[in-house]
Amino acid sequence: MTEILLFHHALGQTPGFLEFADRWRGAGHTVHTPDLYEGATFESVEEGVAHAEGIGxxxxxxxxxxxAASLPERIVYAxxxxxxxxxxxxxxxxPGARGALLLESAVPPESFGGPWPAGVPAQLHAMADDELAEVPVMREVAGQIDAAELxxxxxxxxxxxxxxxxxxxEAATTLLLRRTLDFLDRVG
Structure with missing residues (x-):
């Protein structure tokens, strides 16, 4: 099975986020969920983003x-x-990424120093009318990756x-989970 490093959203490591990670674990994958907020969680995206901005x-x-430093290079980043x-x-x-799962956001690859690395597949997922996900940016990013699915x-x-x-x-999450599990089976 595949090893995954999954990073939480602006609300922190909420029970719902951890439950989502457990659904990948339940399919047999190893999922690491580091806490980037050192225990803090938030009720609203605005509060969480303000906290992230305070951290930088x-x-x-x-x-x-x-x-990621203590983990193998051949993992999926999510x-x-x-x-x-x-x-x-x-x-x-x-070096060595098996793939990337970018859920509800993406950043132009040049923000991280250049084009997407050749041979690293990616899946991007969002709700079509989610303004916070910046769907036009996600479309652009998917268009720059040879092996991308949006x-x-x-x-x-x-x-x-x-x-x-x-x-x-629940319906969208179930479909997303099925699609990501197919992706993980392909890259694992």
């Missing part, structure tokens, strides 16, 4: 890089929303995979 996005990426920052940074900069789900909810949020969508 560069520090969030540094903490993610530090979390992130949900804010967690895409360290996940994508690692997928682009750390999946857009009906609706506009942000953090739709976290059961504890108002945006939670």
């Amino acid at each position: 996005f560069g520090e969030i990426i540094r903490r993610g890089t530090a979390a 992130g949900v929303s804010l967690g895409v920052l360290p996940a994508q940074s690692l997928a682009q900069r750390r 999946f857009l789900y009906p609706g506009g909810g942000h953090l739709f995979t976290d059961r504890g949020t108002k945006a939670y969508d």
Whole structure:
């Protein structure tokens, strides 16, 4: 099975985020979920983003890089929303990535120093009308990766995979899980 380094969203390591990780674990994958917030969790995206801004996005990426240091290079990097920052940074900069799962966000590859690395597949997932996910940027990123799949789900909810949020969508989450598990089977 595949080893995954999954980074949390702006709300922190919420029970819904951890439950989502457990669904990948339940399929037999090893999932590491480092806490980039050192125990803090938030009720709203606005509060979580304000906390992340206080830490600094560069520090969030540094903490993610530090979390990867003791792990093998041949892993999949995954992130949900804010967690895409360290996940994508690692997928682009750390040699040996098996792939990337970018959920509800993406950053232009040049933000991390250049084109997406050849041979590193990616899946991107978001709700089609989610303004926070910046779907146009996600489309652009997917277009720059040879082995990319972009999946857009009906609706506009942000953090739709976290059961504890108002945006939670079981049908979309179930489909996302099926698609990501297929991806993990292919790259593992």
